[in-house]
Every structure is written in C-alpha cells, then in structure tokens.
Amino acid sequence: MRSRRMTTLLSVLAVCAWTTSVVLTQSGPREAPAGFDGLSNGFITGAGFAEALEEFTGPETIADGLGPVFNGAGCGECHTTPVIGGSSQTFERRAGRWDGSRFTDHPGGSLIQDRAIDHRVQERVIVGNNVIALRSSLSILGDGFVEAIDSNDIVDVARSQPSSVRGRVIEVPVLEAPGQTRVGRFGWKNQQASLLSFSADAYNNEMGITSPMQMVENNHNGRALPPDLDLFAEPEDNGEDVQLFADFMRSTKVPPVDMVIASSSDAIRGSSLFNQIGCNQCHTRQFVTARAGTRINGGAFRVPAALGNKIIRPFSDFLLHDIGTGDGIVQNGGAGTRNQLRTTPLWGLRTRGRLMHDGRSHNTNDAIQQHRGQATAARNAFNSLSSNDRNRVLVFLSSL
Numbered sequence: 001m002r003s004r005r006m007t008t009l010l011s012v013l014a015v016c017a018w019t020t021s022v023v024l025t026q027s028g029p030r031e032a033p034a035g036f037d038g039l040s041n042g043f044i045t046g047a048g049f050a051e052a053l054e055e056f057t058g059p060e061t062i063a064d065g066l067g068p069v070f071n072g073a074g075c076g077e078c079h080t081t082p083v084i085g086g087s088s089q090t091f092e093r094r095a096g097r098w099d100g101s102r103f104t105d106h107p108g109g110s111l112i113q114d115r116a117i118d119h120r121v122q123e124r125v126i127v128g129n130n131v132i133a134l135r136s137s138l139s140i141l142g143d144g145f146v147e148a149i150d151s152n153d154i155v156d157v158a159r160s161q162p163s164s165v166r167g168r169v170i171e172v173p174v175l176e177a178p179g180q181t182r183v184g185r186f187g188w189k190n191q192q193a194s195l196l197s198f199s200a201d202a203y204n205n206e207m208g209i210t211s212p213m214q215m216v217e218n219n220h221n222g223r224a225l226p227p228d229l230d231l232f233a234e235p236e237d238n239g240e241d242v243q244l245f246a247d248f249m250r251s252t253k254v255p256p257v258d259m260v261i262a263s264s265s266d267a268i269r270g271s272s273l274f275n276q277i278g279c280n281q282c283h284t285r286q287f288v289t290a291r292a293g294t295r296i297n298g299g300a301f302r303v304p305a306a307l308g309n310k311i312i313r314p315f316s317d318f319l320l321h322d323i324g325t326g327d328g329i330v331q332n333g334g335a336g337t338r339n340q341l342r343t344t345p346l347w348g349l350r351t352r353g354r355l356m357h358d359g360r361s362h363n364t365n366d367a368i369q370q371h372r373g374q375a376t377a378a379r380n381a382f383n384s385l386s387s388n389d390r391n392r393v394l395v396f397l398s399s400l
Contacts, residue, residue, distance in 0.1 A: 029288045032145050032310040034256035036351075038083045042306035043144060043251040052248035055241055057084055060207055065236025067117035068229050069220050070208040075245060078137040078206070082351045085252045087139040091359060092206070094329045095129045103131070103330040103338055107222030110329055111205050118229055121220035133327035134358045135188050139348055143186065144250030146314065146345075147195050148289035148296065148307040151183035157284055157317045165281050165374045167319025168340060170333040175200055175213040180298025185318040188357055189331040190342050194297040199245035203237065211237045254312055255348030261399035270396030273389055277381035282343045282374075283315040315346035315400065324372025325356060349400040364397050365390075 033041045040049045058074015060066045071092055072078050078090045093114065095106040106112065106129050116122045125132060158167050170190055171181040175197040184190030192198040197213065204214035215234050219225050261267050274280060290296065292308030319342070326339025333340070341357055354362060361367035371379040382390060 029309045029311045032142065032289075032312045033253045035253045036082050036086075036256060037253070038085075039253065040251045041144065041253045043304060044247050045251075048247070049251055052244045052251065053084065055244040056248040060209060062117055062231070065209040065232050067115075067208040068121045068225055069113035069116045069123050069218050071111075071113050071115060071206045073207065075202070075206075079140055083141075085139065085141045085249070086348065087352055088137045089354060089359075090137045091134045092137075093125075094131075094133045094135065094327065095125045096131045096329060097129050098131050098328060098338070101335075103328075103335060108219055109205075110331070113205075113208070113218065113220075116220065118226075120226055121223075121229065123220050126221060131328040133329050135327065136354060136357060136359045138188070139255070139345075139352075140249045141252045141348060142254035142312065142314070143195060144252060144307050145254060145289050145310055145312045146185055146318065147193075147250065147301075148294075148303045148310070149185070149287050149312075149318070150290045150294070150296075151193075153287060154183050154185065154318050158319055161281055161317070164377070165278075165321070167282065167317050167321050167343065168333065168337065169319060170337065172332045173197070174298040174300065177298025177300040180300075182297060184332060185342075187331075188327070188341050189329070189333060189337060190318070190320055191331045191333075194301065195246040195249045196242065196297070196301070199242045199249070203242055203245065209236045209241070210234045211242045212239045213242065250307065254314075255351070255400075257313075258350060258399045261395065264395065266392045266395040267399050268396075269389075270392035270394070273385065273393050274396055277385070277393075278378040279382075280315075281378070282317050282319070282321055283346055284317040284343075285315060286311060286313050288312075313347060315349075316343045318345075319343060321375070322373040323370075323375040325358075325370055327357060346397065346400050350398050364394055 057076035060073050076084055078088050079085050080088050093112045094110040095112050096110050097104045112123050112125055155169055158169050170184045172184040172193050174180045174182050174194050182193035184193045186192040186198045200211050200213035203209045203211055208218055210217055212235050289308055289310045290303050292303055292305040294303045320337055320340035321343055322340045326341055328338055330338050355367040356370055361370055368379055368382055
C-alpha cells in the first residue's frame, strides 16, 4: 500500500572555540549537513526523497488501514516544527500500574491512543492504573546520523562518566533482524535501535497500521475489535511505507546552530561554563558516525557514504538517566528503567517552546531547575553561578 500523494552551511567549525576541536583531513570525518531547509542530506535525493517526504507527511485514511485506534493520521501531524521531521506541541499518553515492585501495562498496552475510527473503540484510562504519563513528540531531524553511531561509542561514553551520573545502556530487539539486538537510542526510553524498527512501531502504535514487522492490530483497552471494524487483513502495509518513513528520517539534515548567537562573546563564555558545571557529562557534545560500509542493525543495514564518518553535535549521550522527572513507564529496559529517560538531544533546542518529556517547562531556565537525581550536581552548579554567568549559559543554549 503505497500512497499516491506526490507532491551547508558547514555545522559551526567557526564556533569550535566552544566545541570539541577536530582536525579534518581529506579522508577524515566531515561535518554532517545541517539546515532547517527541508532538503535531503544526500542519503536519497530527487524523486525518491520527494516520495519519502510525501509519505512521511501523510495523511493516511481508513482505506489505508488507519485505526481502529490511533494518535495521528500521518507522521507530519506530530513532527512538523520548525520543518517536517521536527517536534511539535503534540503529546502522547501512557498508563499502567505500579504495585511497588512490578509495573504492569495498561490493558491493551501502555500507549493510550486518543483517537478512534468509531466511538465504540475509543480508549480511556481504566480505573486502577496509577501511573499516567504524557510524552512530547521528539524531533527526528538528523536521526539517520544517530542510527549510524557505533554502539561501542555509546557504551564508551557511559564507561567514561562518573559513577554518580553514569547512564544506562540497554540492548533492544532489531525488528528487521530477528534474534538480533542493538544498543537502543530512539524514543524517550531508548526503546528502538534502528529507524526501520522505529518506523514500524510508530506506524502500528501511532496510526494503527500493521506491517510485516508489527503484525498485531492494536485493540481498545485490551478488548476484542468489533468484527465490522476489522476491515483489512494483516499486514495492512506490505512494508513499503515503513521503508519510506525510514528513508525520509535517514535523509534529514542535523539541526543547525544559530551562528549569530553562537559567535557572541556571551555564548562562547556560556559554552565554556556549560562544560565547567558538568552539563556535558550527559549532554555529550560530539560523536563521529561509523565509517561508510559498516554493517549495523544486526547486519540488516550498511552505513552509506552520506551518513558515514560524519561529525555530529547532538548534545546527548543517548543513554538512560534518572534526573528526577521519570514517567514511571517500563518498556524495553526492565523495571530498573521505570524512572529513567533518554538524555534529550539539545540540537534544535531553540525551536522548542515546551521542554522536558511532559512539556512542563516553557523556558530553558525552568527546565534546568527541574533537573534532580543524577543531574542535581549540575543544576546546583548552575545555580551557584553569578546571574551574569547563568545568563551566558542560557544564551549559549539559545544558539542550539
């Protein structure tokens, strides 16, 4: 079921005064293409990119298999700011029960879909589920490069962190390579490791459309679907749309830095202070992706030249941490991850008006004040700065 709806600046080497310096050679790593221009990074181009973009944008219809319960009719509904692929004001809701030692998913799964194709299957949180959480939509811009990070590099970052702030590495299944696992890096709980798996999961859980990697139709609160609403045999998508979603994400550029702000004296000083107070221990500034030709995702994907050996500056370690704001939901990582969340990448931060996983913060200073647990020391160090220096850190963050 393929839809018919057809419709470099180099990333801040000039600001390497506040980033990790890199010596470039002809065969060495290159900066990943950056921009909020909606153009391809070179992974797929031309008509192929246009088709992937169009399919990612949506919308899907009941005739495409949408529903019976869903959160959106297209990826573009939740990933649109500042361009298609970014974040949005849309939140999803999850629920379950915690009895003090064990978490149990809400009947039908922890994700509570907000929309339905028929009033008979509208989902709601059933009484007795004492964990209810909101999660904001994450930007997927630049995620093709994140997918291309060697898992060992993420593990090495965890090993290098002080024990008090060390992040958790989890291995998660790669759906396109049955029996294989990989270090998780996508989603608020690092519940996915590959963009193809991520696409199949979102297609099923957010839009209600099954594919060969996600064959089980979502039902409403764990109940059987009325026969007259089970319109299509599974899988509703033969895998082509899921592949197009992944192709689009792999083709997105990384979020660019605002060079005007970043080159100011306040931002340069604020960048240095960012390291000094320990924020960079979890908000890791830089990775270099695996070399082109490297097999990843359980051997199912080979890193292409457009994504391989590229310098990216995500300001995330892609690890799970407890910073006192956890949502209480358990997914792939087991009970120990209940109150842990993936370190939010700070690239593109200036385009987000609602911060933290549940959108409770509306400015960067408030988001910093929400940090507790493993982030307590960094928050306290920020608060101990002079008012001028605190402002310089905020100016730096506003350049990202």
